[in-house]
Amino acid sequence: MKLSDGLFLDSARKISRASPDIEYKEMIVDNCCMQLVMRPQQFDMLLLENLYGDIVSDLAAGLVGGLGLVPGANLGEHCALFEAVHGSAPDIAGRHLANPTAMILSAVLMLRHLEQYAVADRVEKAVHSVYQEGRCLTRDCGGAASTDEFTSALVGALA
Helix, strand or coil, X not given: CCCCCHHHHHHXXXXXXXXXXXXXXXXXXXXXXXXXHHCHHHCCCCCCCHHHHHHHHHHHHHHHCCHHXXXXXXXXXXXXXXXXXXXXXXXXXCCCCCCCHHHHHHHHXXXXXXXXXXXXXXXXXXXXXXXXXXXXXXXXXXXXXXXXXXXXXXXXHHX
């Protein structure tokens, strides 16, 4: 896809030249995935097209525990969208098995975007508290708690 990604690459190169204080590096997606697994500390930010972003965000989610943990933010010039990295998990819908952490942390990102820092910090601290306590974790994080039980623990940590 080296040739088909031309417009994206041309645009990124143009912006990079206009912003010399920001380090710019191009990497083929398969090498990027390998580097994320072997040396993730080398990355501060990844700018990716939609397909590559989906693949790489799923890989990164796997490195930190799974899709139920990773928040997402799509920021535009005039609007923003916040969501869990990989969407709705329809295979477990209605079964009370989903880990709501990704959606909750997406809300934290939204609150920060809206400059509601104190509220965002409070919610994030509650999430960390529930995980540190370890009593109400969902199955994907090694526990047996339902979505409702995890959420109740989180609400309790907010109190």
